[in-house]
Amino acid sequence: MTANKIRGPxxxxxxxxxxxxxxxxxxxxxxxxxxxxxxxxxxxxxxGKTTVVKILSTLLKAxxxxxxxxxxxxxxxxxxxxxxxxxxxxxxxxxxxxxxRENLVLVARLRHLKDPDKIADHLLARFSLTGAGARKVxxxxxxxxxxxxxxxxxxxxxxxxxxDEPTTGLDPQARIEVWQAVKELATxxxxxxxxxxxxxxxxxxxxxxxxxxxxxxxVHGTLAELKQLLPPAQVEYVEKQPTLEDVFLTLxxxxxKDATSARTSKEHR
Amino acid sequence: MTxxxxxxxxxxxxxxxxxxxxxxxxxxxxxIMPIAxxxxxxxxxxxxxxxxxxxxxxxxxGILLITVASGIAYTxxxxxxxxxxxxxxxFQSMPIARSSVLWAHVLTSxxxxxxxxxxxxxxxxxxxxxxxxxxAAWLAVAGILILFTLALTWLAVIPGLTxxxxxxxxxxxxxxxxxxxxxxxxxxxxTMPGPVRVFAENQPVTSIVNAIRDLFTQQPVGTDxxxxxxxxxxxxxxxxxxxxxxxxxxxx
Numbered sequence: 001m002t003a004n005k006i007r008g009p010x011x012x013x014x015x016x017x018x019x020x021x022x023x024x025x026x027x028x029x030x031x032x033x034x035x036x037x038x039x040x041x042x043x044x045x046x047x048g049k050t051t052v053v054k055i056l057s058t059l060l061k062a063x064x065x066x067x068x069x070x071x072x073x074x075x076x077x078x079x080x081x082x083x084x085x086x087x088x089x090x091x092x093x094x095x096x097x098x099x100x101r102e103n104l105v106l107v108a109r110l111r112h113l114k115d116p117d118k119i120a121d122h123l124l125a126r127f128s129l130t131g132a133g134a135r136k137v138x139x140x141x142x143x144x145x146x147x148x149x150x151x152x153x154x155x156x157x158x159x160x161x162x163x164d165e166p167t168t169g170l171d172p173q174a175r176i177e178v179w180q181a182v183k184e185l186a187t188x189x190x191x192x193x194x195x196x197x198x199x200x201x202x203x204x205x206x207x208x209x210x211x212x213x214x215x216x217x218x219v220h221g222t223l224a225e226l227k228q229l230l231p232p233a234q235v236e237y238v239e240k241q242p243t244l245e246d247v248f249l250t251l252x253x254x255x256x257k258d259a260t261s262a263r264t265s266k267e268h269r
Numbered sequence: 270m271t272x273x274x275x276x277x278x279x280x281x282x283x284x285x286x287x288x289x290x291x292x293x294x295x296x297x298x299x300x301i302m303p304i305a306x307x308x309x310x311x312x313x314x315x316x317x318x319x320x321x322x323x324x325x326x327x328x329x330x331g332i333l334l335i336t337v338a339s340g341i342a343y344t345x346x347x348x349x350x351x352x353x354x355x356x357x358x359x360f361q362s363m364p365i366a367r368s369s370v371l372w373a374h375v376l377t378s379x380x381x382x383x384x385x386x387x388x389x390x391x392x393x394x395x396x397x398x399x400x401x402x403x404x405a406a407w408l409a410v411a412g413i414l415i416l417f418t419l420a421l422t423w424l425a426v427i428p429g430l431t432x433x434x435x436x437x438x439x440x441x442x443x444x445x446x447x448x449x450x451x452x453x454x455x456x457x458x459x460t461m462p463g464p465v466r467v468f469a470e471n472q473p474v475t476s477i478v479n480a481i482r483d484l485f486t487q488q489p490v491g492t493d494x495x496x497x498x499x500x501x502x503x504x505x506x507x508x509x510x511x512x513x514x515x516x517x518x519x520x521x
Contacts, residue, residue, distance in 0.1 A: 058362065107363070110281075152359070
């Protein structure tokens with residue numbers, strides 16, 4: 001990996017296409033992720049977010065286009081890509097029958113690291129799971145499972161971490177715990193690509209946001225840049241910037257009643 | 270990638286063996302049906318079946334095959350759970366020898382089935398089973414059963430990888446459990462009507478059962494053992510090729 005200490009994007013995706021039989025899920029996806037940043041792939045269910053993550057983590061092959069992670073092409077150098085990444089899938093991929101500690105030791109052994117026990121104890125402490133470390137994971141709450149799941153992804157300090165919908169199905173308290181963990185990752189220099197359908201999650205966490213809709217990236221930029229895409233507020237009495245929610249719903253064409261009524265009530269035009 | 274194959278397989282084998290030791294109920298569940306058949310046929314039907322030998326001695330080889338057929342349903346089920354829970358994808362996205370994930374399941378299946386087989390043999394011994402077979406004959410029986418377990422385990426890998434529901438993952442084992450009924454496992458084949466008899470005498474269970482029975486009773490094994498080994502190895506190779514193909518398609 002030493003040969004790949006290149007500057008420039010740590011994840012580079014160009015013209016990615018993928019179909020499942022008749023269904024075309026990705027129709028040419030392009031984006032770059034800068035080293036050490038948090039990048040959010042925002043989209044509704046079925047937009048193709050998980051497919052992008054699976055291709056980048058070498059679980060799926062793209063039909064067309066190229067993708068590289070940490071300087072390695074995912075199609076031609078999958079083994080090197082797997083050395084450089086960790087994947088936290090959509091559902092907490094933890095072993096329910098093992099204890100939290102055993103889960104961490106298992107991953108440390110599979111990553112061929114020295115002293116798995118020390119690594120496990122350290123991560124249990126970091127994610128406030130020391131007390132629960134010896135308990136079977138089947139007794140954990142949703143938030144604890146997700147924290148363990150993320151802790152497992154950190155073993156071996158991979159430079160790139162994929163988090164696929166890390167807070168789907170979690171209660172608000174657990175979401176905040178996960179957000180805290182993700183923010184800490186980025187401050188330590190890890191590059192994080194996360195997918196989410198929650199707009200506030202992207203707004204809270206991400207340095208840059210890409211909106212994936214019907215297999216294409218509609219827009220791509222910082223939160224401030226995305227906000228500038230809509231005309232600034234021109235309300236007579238109260239000035240109000242469009243929220244990211246407005247940007248998203250306008251771009252993807254909201255058709256739910258809730259969203260429409262929410263927009264009219266804000267009267268920003 | 271392959272440089273870590275044995276190390277990774279060992280680590281993952283340790284993981285699934287822990288699953289087995291922490292849920293011994295799965296071993297008990299897989300042995301309940303074969304033991305129930307053993308009790309039912311020895312103490313209820315057996316008196317009316319003329320085999321020319323003590324019925325429990327006659328019956329045990331077939332019951333051992335049923336034990337394996339019922340045990341591999343759990344192999345498929347465990348694999349299915351790993352697929353569904355996402356932990357399979359986690360392993361596949363890690364820098365490990367990819368096939369070790371599958372091999373760990375296969376070896377776990379072998380260990381779990383051997384434990385079940387020992388339990389069933391112990392019950393048979395309590396019921397009066399006896400064999401004058403020496404160490405070599407017992408080892409030969411163990412060898413046949415290990416081959417048979419491996420063959421059925423690789424077969425079980427296919428539904429384990431492809432099933433959509435837990436029932437779908439284990440349903441394939443039902444016909445395998447009932448195959449011994451149309452064989453020499455429970456009754457001698459000579460009283461069966463023509464076509465049934467032709468099927469019974471030419472399906473794999475009969476030759477395997479006859480070979481094990483001959484080994485237990487210290488009879489010359491004749492050609493049965495070669496037919497039995499042929500079936501086991503043939504099935505093993507075919508199931509392995511199909512399972513590996515399925516696996517490669519699943520992991521891209």
